[in-house]
Amino acid sequence: MDDYLKKQGVTKQIRMLALKHAMKLWYDEEEEHRDWDKIVTQVTLYFQDLLLEKPVGGITFDKKIINLVGPTGVGKTTTIAKLAAFCVLKKQKKVALITTDTYRIAAVEQLKTYAKILNIPLEVAYSIDDFKRAIDQFKHYDLVLVDSAGRNFRNQLYVEELNKVIDFKQDAQTYLVLSLTSKYEDMKEILAQFDLISIQKVILTKKDETSTYGAMLNIPLELGKGIAYVTTGQNVPDDIVEASVPFLLDCLFEVKK
Ligand SMILES: Nc1nc2c(ncn2[C@@H]2O[C@H](COP(=O)(O)OP(=O)(O)O)[C@@H](O)[C@H]2O)c(=O)[nH]1
Ligand SMILES: [Mg+2]
Known part of the structure; x- marks a missing residue:
């Protein structure tokens, strides 16, 4: 064993x-x-x-704003699209999107396409003021999903400004997106890099690309972070599973003890 x-x-x-x-x-x-x-x-x-004993499980709608942060290429934007689809189609919620990833035009276009398909609004925030306006504009929505380039969250000034815009205790949660294909030591380091903001839960992506799932135990038990979702492929909106304790244990122990 x-x-x-x-x-x-x-x-x-x-x-x-x-x-x-x-x-x-x-x-x-x-x-x-x-x-x-x-x-x-x-x-x-x-x-x-x-x-x-750990906060395992997905969005509960008690916080209105959910920020997704994490390294480039882990699947943040794709996961936002999956979550938006799930909340709109399965939960009948009023969902809006904001993206602060304005470094690449393609990144905005990618999210625009998903917003169009789901018929939900998307605001592109180039500055904290834009962000503030967008949050205000979406005040009657059930859920605002915020996509990011990740790196802005490592900038102290940005985070301080953001703290003025959002009352994090009241309104927002931040999920760190990590790929299961990366090494646990690297995941730990990334988590430390994001400690300017408090991370409530982790989303683990690309389960389909690996058969090593130790992070599903390590992250909650060693780092004390909950797991919200696990993504299982590139298909939007289907390839996502809400994390639960039985699901995590099944992944880990299904092969052989
Ligand atoms: N195999 C696999 N690929 C994924 C998954 N989630 C996202 N991807 C792919 O990873 C790439 C980067 O995704 P993207 O959402 O743009 O990442 P971002 O830079 O974090 O926003 C794209 O090709 C996605 O299709 C997943 O669960 N499994
Ligand atoms: Mg992206």
Whole structure:
């Protein structure tokens, strides 16, 4: 089991927890009743208990604004489109989009296309003032999804300005988008880079491009961040799953213990 978890990229610390738990169960059981498969199931349940204490799960609509931040190319814009479609079509919510990714024309065009298909408004914010106006304009909407180039969130001045525009405690949540294809050590570093703003949850993308899912345990259990969604391919709007504890455990343990 330890080898398997190691291959999945689960950190040593978390593997030690699993091992300790397994050993205790093993030696607490009378010798003739010891059964390794049963222990593995119980270790899965142990992880389940740990995960249930973390904020795993998607948008709850108690915060109106959701910012998606993260490195270039991880799938922020695609994920915004999937989330917008889900909230419009499945939840019948009034959704609007703002993008602050004005570095590349193609990035704006990409989101414009999705907004058009879904028939929802999109505002392009070139400055904090634009952003303020857009937020105001969308005050009667249920949800405003904010796309970004990510890098502006690493700029202290930008973040301070943004803090004046949005009351983060009241109105907004920020999700960090990370690709499952990247190394956990890199994910940790990216998370640290974004510590100017508080990140509530992580969205893990590109599950279809890897079979290593350790981050699904490491991020909640070691870094204390919840997981909101996992994306599973390039298709908008279908390739997205709302994270849940059973889903995360299924991904991790489906292959073999
Ligand atoms: N395989 C795979 N590709 C994805 C997924 N999500 C996004 N992509 C692709 O990743 C590329 C970058 O996506 P984009 O949304 O523009 O990333 P951004 O720079 O973070 O906004 C595009 O080719 C997307 O189709 C996913 O879940 N699986
Ligand atoms: Mg983008």
